[in-house]
Amino acid sequence: MQRTLPKYPPHGALRNELKAAVQAYLDGAPHDSPGGWRIFRKSLVIGGIAVGSYLLLLLVATAWWQAIPLSVVLAFALAGIGFNIMHDGGHGSYASHRAGNRMAAMTLDILGGSSYVWRFKHNFLHHSYPNVAGVDDDLEAGALLRLSPHQPRMRIHRFQHWYAWLLYGALAVKWHVVDDYRDVITGRVAGHRMPRPRGWDLVQFLAGKLIFISWAFVIPIWIHGVWLTLAFYLLCFGMMGVIMAAVFQLAHCVEGADQFDCPESTERLEHDWAEQQLATTVNFARGSRLLTWYLGGLNYQVEHHLFPKISHVHYPAVAEVVREVCLRHHVAYREHVTLWDALTAHARHLRDMGHASAVAASAAAA
Numbered sequence: 001m002q003r004t005l006p007k008y009p010p011h012g013a014l015r016n017e018l019k020a021a022v023q024a025y026l027d028g029a030p031h032d033s034p035g036g037w038r039i040f041r042k043s044l045v046i047g048g049i050a051v052g053s054y055l056l057l058l059l060v061a062t063a064w065w066q067a068i069p070l071s072v073v074l075a076f077a078l079a080g081i082g083f084n085i086m087h088d089g090g091h092g093s094y095a096s097h098r099a100g101n102r103m104a105a106m107t108l109d110i111l112g113g114s115s116y117v118w119r120f121k122h123n124f125l126h127h128s129y130p131n132v133a134g135v136d137d138d139l140e141a142g143a144l145l146r147l148s149p150h151q152p153r154m155r156i157h158r159f160q161h162w163y164a165w166l167l168y169g170a171l172a173v174k175w176h177v178v179d180d181y182r183d184v185i186t187g188r189v190a191g192h193r194m195p196r197p198r199g200w201d202l203v204q205f206l207a208g209k210l211i212f213i214s215w216a217f218v219i220p221i222w223i224h225g226v227w228l229t230l231a232f233y234l235l236c237f238g239m240m241g242v243i244m245a246a247v248f249q250l251a252h253c254v255e256g257a258d259q260f261d262c263p264e265s266t267e268r269l270e271h272d273w274a275e276q277q278l279a280t281t282v283n284f285a286r287g288s289r290l291l292t293w294y295l296g297g298l299n300y301q302v303e304h305h306l307f308p309k310i311s312h313v314h315y316p317a318v319a320e321v322v323r324e325v326c327l328r329h330h331v332a333y334r335e336h337v338t339l340w341d342a343l344t345a346h347a348r349h350l351r352d353m354g355h356a357s358a359v360a361a362s363a364a365a366a
């Protein structure tokens with residue numbers, strides 16, 4: 001069944017003031033546009049670690065105590081490419097030219113995903129309607145995970161705060177084997193019609209899959225055989241799945257972020273666009289320079305959701321401007337101070353969503 005997309009009320013004063021204040025900051029401060037040398041230097045470091053650890057794993061490692069740490073490093077480096085290069089490229093905030101952004105976004109195709117499907121599910125469905133059940137694809141994690149009080153509850157969900165991490169480990173593998181192919185063949189994502197890729201988009205989709213299968217399977221199997229290749233594929237991409245899922249979940253599926261149901265087609269959403277982003281998005285560990293560097297600003301998701309076309313290297317400064325405007329408008333600026341606070345808030349959210357009272361609470365609120 002084709003689902004309809006909800007409508008927002010007209011923009012309020014908050015959004016206009018946020019836009020003006022951030023633009024005034026960007027105009028007044030000397031800064032690199034979009035991310036300047038800092039983003040290219042970072043890309044070289046993370047890309048170099050990824051290629052280096054892959055080659056060492058493929059050609060040099062001969063013992064488990066060499067191969068396992070190299071797989072861990074490779075998993076962190078591949079996730080780092082996703083956070084810092086692919087994600088910015090997909091939003092058009094990596095480079096000043098369209099071609100540069102497209103190439104950055106295409107790193108996802110090389111990692112076994114599809115930048116074409118990502119544009120639809122992440123840029124459109126997720127960024128337009130965060131935490132709106134039935135529309136935001138990030139909430140559609142399969143029947144075993146209940147991430148919103150507006151999704152059906154099963155008895156097994158009461159254990160989901162324990163087993164969720166295992167499912168996160170399967171995220172990248174599911175992406176490689178099922179999701180992109182299913183979405184492109186059916187032309188649908190989370191019940192919403194997605195135009196199927198044609199022309200160069202289709203060539204890029206297929207070429208990406210071929211390149212990924214070559215470096216992740218064909219070459220390693222040729223050198224190390226099937227079983228060893230499969231074991232290290234599962235180890236590396238299982239870990240990458242946990243890292244990526246955890247980072248995505250800590251922004252929206254945590255205690256402190258609001259969850260919404262998709263309104264009837266005749267009604268509008270409760271908040272305007274900017275208020276919706278602020279009600280559903282939570283920053284974490286803003287004080288950690290290491291996490292801010294590695295996560296590509298994904299710990300500054302409030303700023304990312306309000307200004308996805310600004311390079312993540314500017315988020316720490318932009319955050320101060322956003323916080324000030326929120327304070328003036330008496331709108332909550334949501335954040336968890338440390339990574340641990342955010343992880344435990346996610347665990348509590350999973351536990352609450354798995355509990356029967358979450359159904360009663362959502363019904364009472366409706």
Ligand SMILES: [Zn+2]
Nearest residue numbers: 087091122308
């Ligand atoms: Zn994004």
